[in-house]
Amino acid sequence: MARSRDAADAREDLLELDHITVRFRGRGRGASFTAVDDVSLALHPGEVVGLVGESGSGKSTIGNVMLGLVKPDEGTITYGGRDITNVGLRQRHSAGINIQAIFQDPYNSLNPALRIGEILTEPVRLRTGASRRDASELIRGLLERVDLPADAASRYPSSFSGGQRQRIAIARALSVQPRVLVCDEPTSALDVSTQSRIIGLLSELRDELGVALLFITHDLALTRSFANRVIVLERGRVVEEGTARQVCDAPTNPYTQLLIASVPVPDPQQQRERRRQRAALASQVAQARTP
Amino acid sequence: MTIDEVGLADPSAKRVGREGSAGSEGSSLRGLVAGIVGRPIAFGSAIFLIAIILACLAAPLIAPYDPLHQNLSEAMMLPSPAHILGTDDLGRDVFSRLLYGGQPAFLGVLVGSLACFLVGVPLGLVAGYGGRKLDSVISAVGDLLLSIPSIVVILAILAVFNHNIAAPMATLGILTSGGLLRVVRAVTLEARDQLYVRAAKVSGLGPFRILFRHILPAVAGPALVQLGIFAGVALTLQAGLGFLGLDVPPPNPSWGNMIGEAAHVISNFPWLLVPSGGIVALTTLAFGLLSDGVHDTLSNARKAISIGTRRSTHAVRGVPARSQGAGADSEASTVEAPVLDIADLRVSFGAGKVAVAGVSLACSAGEIVGLVGESGSGKSVTSLACLGLLPGNATVTAQRLAVNGVDVIGFSERQFRDIRGSEIGYISQEPMSSLDPSFTVGSILREAVRRHEPRLDRRQREQRVLQLLAEVQLPSPEVTVRKYSFELSGGMAQRVCIALALAGRPKLLIADEPTTALDVTVQADILDLLRQLRDRERLTIVLVTHDLAVVADICERVIVLQNGKVVEQASTDDLFSSPQHDYTKSLIAATPNILVA
Numbered sequence: 020m021a022r023s024r025d026a027a028d029a030r031e032d033l034l035e036l037d038h039i040t041v042r043f044r045g046r047g048r049g050a051s052f053t054a055v056d057d058v059s060l061a062l063h064p065g066e067v068v069g070l071v072g073e074s075g076s077g078k079s080t081i082g083n084v085m086l087g088l089v090k091p092d093e094g095t096i097t098y099g100g101r102d103i104t105n106v107g108l109r110q111r112h113s114a115g116i117n118i119q120a121i122f123q124d125p126y127n128s129l130n131p132a133l134r135i136g137e138i139l140t141e142p143v144r145l146r147t148g149a150s151r152r153d154a155s156e157l158i159r160g161l162l163e164r165v166d167l168p169a170d171a172a173s174r175y176p177s178s179f180s181g182g183q184r185q186r187i188a189i190a191r192a193l194s195v196q197p198r199v200l201v202c203d204e205p206t207s208a209l210d211v212s213t214q215s216r217i218i219g220l221l222s223e224l225r226d227e228l229g230v231a232l233l234f235i236t237h238d239l240a241l242t243r244s245f246a247n248r249v250i251v252l253e254r255g256r257v258v259e260e261g262t263a264r265q266v267c268d269a270p271t272n273p274y275t276q277l278l279i280a281s282v283p284v285p286d287p288q289q290q291r292e293r294r295r296q297r298a299a300l301a302s303q304v305a306q307a308r309t310p
Numbered sequence: 311m312t313i314d315e316v317g318l319a320d321p322s323a324k325r326v327g328r329e330g331s332a333g334s335e336g337s338s339l340r341g342l343v344a345g346i347v348g349r350p351i352a353f354g355s356a357i358f359l360i361a362i363i364l365a366c367l368a369a370p371l372i373a374p375y376d377p378l379h380q381n382l383s384e385a386m387m388l389p390s391p392a393h394i395l396g397t398d399d400l401g402r403d404v405f406s407r408l409l410y411g412g413q414p415a416f417l418g419v420l421v422g423s424l425a426c427f428l429v430g431v432p433l434g435l436v437a438g439y440g441g442r443k444l445d446s447v448i449s450a451v452g453d454l455l456l457s458i459p460s461i462v463v464i465l466a467i468l469a470v471f472n473h474n475i476a477a478p479m480a481t482l483g484i485l486t487s488g489g490l491l492r493v494v495r496a497v498t499l500e501a502r503d504q505l506y507v508r509a510a511k512v513s514g515l516g517p518f519r520i521l522f523r524h525i526l527p528a529v530a531g532p533a534l535v536q537l538g539i540f541a542g543v544a545l546t547l548q549a550g551l552g553f554l555g556l557d558v559p560p561p562n563p564s565w566g567n568m569i570g571e572a573a574h575v576i577s578n579f580p581w582l583l584v585p586s587g588g589i590v591a592l593t594t595l596a597f598g599l600l601s602d603g604v605h606d607t608l609s610n611a612r613k614a615i616s617i618g619t620r621r622s623t624h625a626v627r628g629v630p631a632r633s634q635g636a637g638a639d640s641e642a643s644t645v646e647a648p649v650l651d652i653a654d655l656r657v658s659f660g661a662g663k664v665a666v667a668g669v670s671l672a673c674s675a676g677e678i679v680g681l682v683g684e685s686g687s688g689k690s691v692t693s694l695a696c697l698g699l700l701p702g703n704a705t706v707t708a709q710r711l712a713v714n715g716v717d718v719i720g721f722s723e724r725q726f727r728d729i730r731g732s733e734i735g736y737i738s739q740e741p742m743s744s745l746d747p748s749f750t751v752g753s754i755l756r757e758a759v760r761r762h763e764p765r766l767d768r769r770q771r772e773q774r775v776l777q778l779l780a781e782v783q784l785p786s787p788e789v790t791v792r793k794y795s796f797e798l799s800g801g802m803a804q805r806v807c808i809a810l811a812l813a814g815r816p817k818l819l820i821a822d823e824p825t826t827a828l829d830v831t832v833q834a835d836i837l838d839l840l841r842q843l844r845d846r847e848r849l850t851i852v853l854v855t856h857d858l859a860v861v862a863d864i865c866e867r868v869i870v871l872q873n874g875k876v877v878e879q880a881s882t883d884d885l886f887s888s889p890q891h892d893y894t895k896s897l898i899a900a901t902p903n904i905l906v907a
Binding site: 073074086087088108109111112118119120122123124127128129130132133138141142145146180181188191192195210211212213214215237238239240241243244267277278279281282283284285286287288289290294297301 | 504505506508509510511512513514515516519523524527528684685800829830831832833834837856857858859860861862863882883886896897898900901902903904905
């Protein structure tokens with residue numbers, strides 16, 4: 020998997036996963052399940068890498084490895100040239116590692132018992148040791164940046180819609196000025212118009228702050244316009260990677276081809292044609308899978 | 311509205327279009343207080359307890375007599391203006407003695423609750439959060455505490471601390487803390503996996519901060535419920551100890567020894583048992599009812615009771631020309647009666663939140679109609695109204711609401727139950743939570759077949775189940791019938807749900823975001839299946855969705871809803887080639903398209 024960085028070698032790798040393998044021990048008889056199998060990938064500043072796959076493909080596990088929530092069984096993680104594979108989650112802050120996350124479910128990712136102000140202040144004060152006053156100043160700016168009303172800080176999560184909650188989650192992640200942002204299906208629980216606004220906000224932030232984004236999604240159509248590079252996973256293995264255009268327009272792997280043909284398009288005529296293509300591909304992939 | 315707000319919080323489930331649920335979270339203290347104030351029984355209990363506790367505390371100020379003052383000339387008197395609860399066998403004022411006697415009672419409950427809380431909550435938190443090894447050790451300790459016969463230990467403690475209240479109650483608290491420990495541990499285990507806890511970890515928060523800030527608030531409610539129950543138990547037990555003369559030294563009053571004294575004279579002065587026994591019974595009851603109220607507030611037990619639709623009295627609104635019934639685009643509907651016919655449906659929740667504001671639509675046999683809109687557009691509420699499945703605080707009116715020509719306006723829950731499954735089938739966006747994990751696929755389907763075709767014998771029923779599974783193209787139905795829902799993939803579970811919906815051979819299938827939680831390849835398979843079912847059975851399908859790409863794939867006709875109103879209605883080809891309404895245009899533009907960018 021060394022081909023994960025061909026074009027971008029000139030630039031410095033910000034975060035690099037090198038031959039990562041993660042196994043989950045099954046219950047009982049010690050059967051283990053390989054969730055991630057020898058995956059390598061690199062993130063550069065200001066870049067969006069789309070990590071695409073179906074459920075069970077290991078895409079969220081890779082995100083959790085980056086965040087330090089899951090320890091890989093094999094392979095190394097490098098951050099700014101340093102090996103951080105064995106740096107624990109709590110040591111990451113003092114080691115100057117700043118990777119934040121936005122999760123899928125905006126209804127579950129904000130503590131319902133805390134006001135928005137408290138939710139946002141917590142990481143800021145912990146990371147920067149800012150005074151209460153400075154922190155609330157910063158938060159006012161952040162809320163404005165993600166287009167939320169200024170009085171949002173004094174309200175509870177229950178009074179916000181899904182899209183607004185996701186904006187709050189983005190503000191929380193940004194409050195500590197991360198260099199890498201792991202976005203795990205951040206828009207799959209949102210309406211389409213909300214989704215496109217959140218994607219718009221994320222790409223603005225990428226341009227402004229030069230933050231690198233790992234964009235985990237099952238929606239290939241989203242990656243085509245948003246991601247710079249796309250990595251396709253099937254059962255823990257990388258089956259295809261390349262620029263978003265390459266992968267979406269001219270996939271070479273049969274699984275990727277099926278995945279792309281299965282994405283419906285909002286055009287009935289084209290969709291009829293795509294349905295026929297998909298049927299042909301589906302039988303092809305099914306044949307390849309049965310030994 | 312969201313019926314499934316609490317309970318099965320599945321972080322991996324992809325939910326779309328859940329409407330905002332302001333104020334439904336009971337986890338904040340303010341929400342808890344508001345919830346209790348809103349429940350008359352719990353609120354009454356709380357007021358009662360507060361009043362009793364304050365009165366006992368203020369006994370030296372408000373008690374009309376010295377509780378120890380004897381007046382044998384006025385012994386065993388029934389209530390009178392001078393002694394409002396009468397006097398006992400030594401002529402002491404019962405009311406004053408009750409007030410003073412409550413002090414040791416509540417002191418005991420307080421000490422016991424504190425002991426229970428201080429042992430159970432920290433241990434439960436550590437067991438739930440500290441990893442597997444700590445958990446097994448602490449849980450074993452908890453089980454051990456629960457297995458010790460508390461009354462024996464308490465009597466032994468009393469042998470050492472004679473006439474002491476705090477010691478036996480603290481012992482009881484510690485011994486009972488095993489139960490609280492288990493509850494706290496379970497809540498902690500659940501809260502630990504919440505995304506907001508994960509976010510806190512990623513931002514570098516230490517375990518103590520996470521426990522205090524993010525997990526303790528979630529634990530507080532269930533712990534309060536447990537403590538409420540404990541308070542009742544402690545009070546009763548303490549009364550028992552007092553009855554045995556083991557609590558406060560006589561002649562000082564306690565509720566328990568007052569019951570004991572009353573028991574001595576029960577044959578010639580039965581009244582004496584009423585105030586002392588009554589206050590213990592009422593207080594115990596109040597503790598129980600209050601913790602019930604707390605529990606209900608937390609679980610927000612708003613049941614989805616169905617209610618009938620009322621015929622609306624106001625005139626039919628003018629419907630836009632392009633959306634005049636179903637007839638405009640399909641030939642068949644001019645001959646056949648529509649399978650689903652809705653005119654001027656209006657639904658509002660509680661005080662004035664309007665979810666559907668005059669929707670009219672019709673679907674003819676064998677048609678696949680998309681009901682499209684964003685969250686809050688009323689698309690799900692419209693479909694639930696057809697099934698009579700709206701929550702109890704909904705007000706539903708319509709000019710016409712007919713399924714297969716049968717007007718369901720004014721239907722009772724029973725009548726709705728008769729048409730659900732046999733006239734209308736329903737599949738939801740979360741196939742996993744639609745199937746009961748404690749039954750096999752086979753037994754779930756057999757139950758449905760038995761309901762719809764009671765005359766089939768066992769073999770025929772089994773046959774029908776296998777046939778249903780084959781109809782939804784599950785590979786090897788004989789194997790699938792023996793599986794539980796958690797052994798199925800999302801796609802397979804949705805196929806089982808479709809089989810379940812088809813068990814009563816309905817003519818109309820309402821599919822509410824049936825593929826939203828599924829992978830794209832599985833989504834395409836399920837859409838293929840729905841298309842085939844339509845072709846084979848002439849099934850009418852109403853597809854509720856937010857995804858216009860899915861609509862483009864499967865629907866012949868589209869109805870676009872916004873803010874509870876139909877804004878556009880057209881054949882799928884027309885809608886995508888020449889959308890009329892701005893909202894439709896913006897929806898199409900916002901839908902990601904893998905071919906364009």
